[in-house]
Amino acid sequence: MVKFVLVLKSSPRENGNSNTLAERVEAGAKEAGAVVESLMLHHMNIRPCDACDVCLDTGVCIIQDDMQQIYPLIEKANVIVIAGPVYWFTISAQAKLCIDRWYALPDGKLRDKQIGIVLTYGDTDLYTSGGINAIHTFESMFRYVGAEITGMVYGSAWEIGDAEKQPELMQRAYQLGQKLGIDQTTPG
Numbered sequence: 586m587v588k589f590v591l592v593l594k595s596s597p598r599e600n601g602n603s604n605t606l607a608e609r610v611e612a613g614a615k616e617a618g619a620v621v622e623s624l625m626l627h628h629m630n631i632r633p634c635d636a637c638d639v640c641l642d643t644g645v646c647i648i649q650d651d652m653q654q655i656y657p658l659i660e661k662a663n664v665i666v667i668a669g670p671v672y673w674f675t676i677s678a679q680a681k682l683c684i685d686r687w688y689a690l691p692d693g694k695l696r697d698k699q700i701g702i703v704l705t706y707g708d709t710d711l712y713t714s715g716g717i718n719a720i721h722t723f724e725s726m727f728r729y730v731g732a733e734i735t736g737m738v739y740g741s742a743w744e745i746g747d748a749e750k751q752p753e754l755m756q757r758a759y760q761l762g763q764k765l766g767i768d769q770t771t772p773g
Contacts, residue, residue: 587768588614588663588766588767589620589661589663589664590611590620590621590662590765591622591661591665592611593624593666593667594607594627594668595626595627595667595669596677598670600745600746601745602670602705602742602746602748603668603670603703603705603748604625604668605746606668606738606742606754606755608623609758609759610666610703610738610758610762613758613759613761613762613765614765614766615762616763617768618766619767619768621766622658626682627679629654630650631650631655631682633686634648634686634688646686655686656690659687659695660690660694664698664700664735665699666701666702667702668704669705671704671705671706671707671719674714674715674718675719676704676719676722676723693731695727696730696731698733699735700727700732700734701761701762701765702720702723702737702738702739703737704738706740706741707741709741711739714741720739736761736765
């Protein structure tokens with residue numbers, strides 16, 4: 586079975602460090618044989634959840650925006666990678682806006698999906714940067730829905746190009762992609 590990997594990039598910077606690392610994840614997943622689709626959330630029209638709860642009865646979100654394109658990809662994906670910068674001590678607004686709308690997904694749609702996390706932050710420390718808050722948010726969220734965080738790549742990278750100056754960080758991102766892209770149902 587060929588895996589389908591959905592990469593959700595949440596940086597507002599086209600050439601931002603988390604996007605650069607996400608591209609390494611994509612390359613590793615493709616090398617491992619996966620089909621990869623990547624979306625730049627910042628360029629998409631994603632409105633906040635209205636808390637109307639219509640989706641609880643219908644299984645469908647009634648807000649007509651770009652999430653209508655994302656929902657089928659989430660359901661199809663074996664693997665979801667969320668990449669983004671740490672903003673104000675947690676995940677970016679672009680990531681949070683998209684994730685909040687996952688509320689409309691029917692129960693169990695995220696269960697057993699593999700999750701990859703890619704984070705960058707401007708501080709030199711995971712704790713003082715708030716990176717740890719983002720990680721705890723992802724851990725709690727995916728534990729609740731029954732999805733497995735298969736791997737994380739994170740590091741300090743502030744200015745555009747900082748991630749590329751860290752070969753070990755770039756290699757870890759590539760290796761995460763390989764791990765996420767490999768079809769584990771095939772022997773060998």
